[in-house]
Amino acid sequence: MEQVYSAKLDDKLKQLHSLRHDMKNHLIVIDGYASQHNDKKIHEYIHNISEDLSLTNAVDSGSHIVSALIAEKEDKAKLQNIR
Structure with missing residues (x-):
């Protein structure tokens, strides 16, 4: 599990790096x-940009472990078309 x-x-962390890169490019365009x-x-x-951001859902429960578990379950549910 660890x-x-x-x-x-x-x-x-890779996604965060990508997001920072994308935001820099967005600011250049603006x-x-x-x-x-x-x-x-x-x-x-x-x-x-706002429409694109509304398609992503970040899970923040206040606990890194709980958030990771919820995000994992959410990903599995999406793969099975479960809301």
Whole structure:
């Protein structure tokens, strides 16, 4: 169980690294639109990012172990089309 948790933690750290990279790129795009005074594009871009973020669900129970267990069960349920 410890190895599974460690592997999941490593995966989450990789996801966090990827998220930081993506956020940096998003900020560059938004800054580009801002320098062009293109408020409509900024609004559209932020709206698209917000929609993407609403598709992800982070589990935070206050306990790393409980959160990892819930996330694992959630992943298994999704694979079996269980809400």
